[in-house]
Amino acid sequence: MKQNLVCYRTFEEKSPSSFETYKKFNGYTTWEKLLKGKMKPSEVIDAIKAAGLMGRGGAGFPTGLKMSFINRDKEGQKYLVCNSDESEPGTSKDRFIMQKNPHQLIEGMAIAAYTMGATVGYNYMRGEFMKEFESCEKALKEAKKAGLIGKNILGTGINFELINIIGAGAYIVGEETAMLESIEGKRAMPRFKPPFPANYGLYGKPTTVNNTESLASIPVILDKGAEWFKKLGTEKSGGTKIFSVSGHVAKPGVFEIPMGTPFKDLLELAGGMLDNRGCKAVIPGGSSMKIVPGKTMLKAEMSYEGMQSVGSAIGSGGVIVMDDRTCMVEALACVIKFYEDESCGQCTPCREGTNWLHQNLRDIIAGKGKIKDVDLLVEIAGKIEGKTICAFGEAVAWPVQSFIEHFRDEFEFYCKNGYSKVKGK
Numbered sequence: 001m002k003q004n005l006v007c008y009r010t011f012e013e014k015s016p017s018s019f020e021t022y023k024k025f026n027g028y029t030t031w032e033k034l035l036k037g038k039m040k041p042s043e044v045i046d047a048i049k050a051a052g053l054m055g056r057g058g059a060g061f062p063t064g065l066k067m068s069f070i071n072r073d074k075e076g077q078k079y080l081v082c083n084s085d086e087s088e089p090g091t092s093k094d095r096f097i098m099q100k101n102p103h104q105l106i107e108g109m110a111i112a113a114y115t116m117g118a119t120v121g122y123n124y125m126r127g128e129f130m131k132e133f134e135s136c137e138k139a140l141k142e143a144k145k146a147g148l149i150g151k152n153i154l155g156t157g158i159n160f161e162l163i164n165i166i167g168a169g170a171y172i173v174g175e176e177t178a179m180l181e182s183i184e185g186k187r188a189m190p191r192f193k194p195p196f197p198a199n200y201g202l203y204g205k206p207t208t209v210n211n212t213e214s215l216a217s218i219p220v221i222l223d224k225g226a227e228w229f230k231k232l233g234t235e236k237s238g239g240t241k242i243f244s245v246s247g248h249v250a251k252p253g254v255f256e257i258p259m260g261t262p263f264k265d266l267l268e269l270a271g272g273m274l275d276n277r278g279c280k281a282v283i284p285g286g287s288s289m290k291i292v293p294g295k296t297m298l299k300a301e302m303s304y305e306g307m308q309s310v311g312s313a314i315g316s317g318g319v320i321v322m323d324d325r326t327c328m329v330e331a332l333a334c335v336i337k338f339y340e341d342e343s344c345g346q347c348t349p350c351r352e353g354t355n356w357l358h359q360n361l362r363d364i365i366a367g368k369g370k371i372k373d374v375d376l377l378v379e380i381a382g383k384i385e386g387k388t389i390c391a392f393g394e395a396v397a398w399p400v401q402s403f404i405e406h407f408r409d410e411f412e413f414y415c416k417n418g419y420s421k422v423k424g425k
């Protein structure tokens with residue numbers, strides 16, 4: 001299977017992150033084309049729409065459509081923000097783009113910013129990304145030295161300042177409006193929407209927030225053509241997607257594969273199941289997406305429509321594989337503990353609900369649960385879902401609802417017996 005087609009294409013080179021390596025891959029030629037007026041901003045948007053690129057940050061919103069929300073001709077400051085927070089458990093793809101192909105991200109950001117009339121861009125990384133910060137800073141220095149970023153780029157009068165910044169390591173800052181608050185120097189609390197960032201974003205100015213992988217895909221789409229990119233994937237899911245595969249697999253890793261690849265092929269790339277055990281369940285898109293039974297996943301394909309058809313979503317591409325020794329009650333308690341810790345506390349249903357869910361699960365594990373507590377978990381999840389300012393509410397509710405939908409017997413077993421003898425399903 002062909003890998004490393006779009007974002008990871010420099011990965012097998014000797015010094016993948018260097019300016020020289022990126023130039024070998026036609027690096028910065030699209031940016032230069034735009035600067036020299038050989039391509040119009042409207043052509044960029046049309047190509048990204050035609051390529052079928054969907055946002056790789058989790059929600060899968062069409063990238064070209066999002067870019068078209070900003071009126072580049074309207075006077076005033078506009079901003080581009082690259083969301084490199086990558087906090088979703090199970091997800092580890094953006095860090096590799098920043099480590100091994102930072103120039104492609106810089107070029108993608110420059111192209112996207114110019115297309116939307118933004119002269120300033122921020123690449124916001126999570127607090128733990130010291131290595132990635134260093135490689136992005138080094139690449140930025142090289143791009144500036146080559147005159148490709150900064151003021152009066154290549155004498156065209158076009159300006160684009162790029163700033164790499166590093167957060168303090170909070171999951172919630174990955175939510176786009178919380179990220180804007182954090183850049184402004186405030187506590188990362190999501191904002192009410194509307195107004196949306198395209199109208200009222202960073203410092204109240206029109207802003208677009210895109211994921212690292214989304215932005216890094218742009219130069220390749222424009223260089224090789226929308227049709228080329230689209231055809232790599234399926235009709236509804238263009239291009240490739242990077243999946244990080246973790247859990248009970250023999251070789252956990254990060255793989256860039258064409259959209260529509262069968263899950264079983266991705267599992268094979270990750271070395272197959274650890275100790276040749278059975279595949280009990282998979283969370284296909286980071287811990288906030290719905291869990292899918294293994295036997296269903298083994299027949300599914302990795303695309304937006306493929307994951308929708310099995311009741312889940314691609315999300316951020318964090319594939320968590322669980323074998324037939326996994327206790328689903330403890331697995332859910334582990335996921336919910338994360339959300340309890342990371343709730344920003346702004347909305348009552350989330351602040352109180354995550355704590356209540358975790359307490360309830362701890363009681364069930366300790367043998368203090370009753371069958372009605374399993375229903376209570378579902379009820380609490382339903383009272384969080386859709387009732388919070390940001391989608392953190394869904395991120396908590398979906399695991400609870402789907403774990404219980406598919407593995408209710410294990411939760412009931414705990415309530416009846418107080419400990420787990422559950423092996424296999």
Ligand SMILES: Cc1cc2nc3c(=O)[nH]c(=O)nc-3n(C[C@H](O)[C@H](O)[C@H](O)COP(=O)(O)O)c2cc1C
Pocket residue numbers: 054055056057058059060061063066083084085086087088171172173174175176177209210211212214215390391392395
């Ligand atoms: C709680 C929460 C955490 C999020 N974390 C991330 C993240 O780490 N990285 C990311 O790109 N998007 C994250 N998102 C989604 C962003 O809000 C936003 O949709 C995304 O950055 C848009 O980029 P895209 O259109 O390229 O996907 C998160 C959303 C929520 C609700």
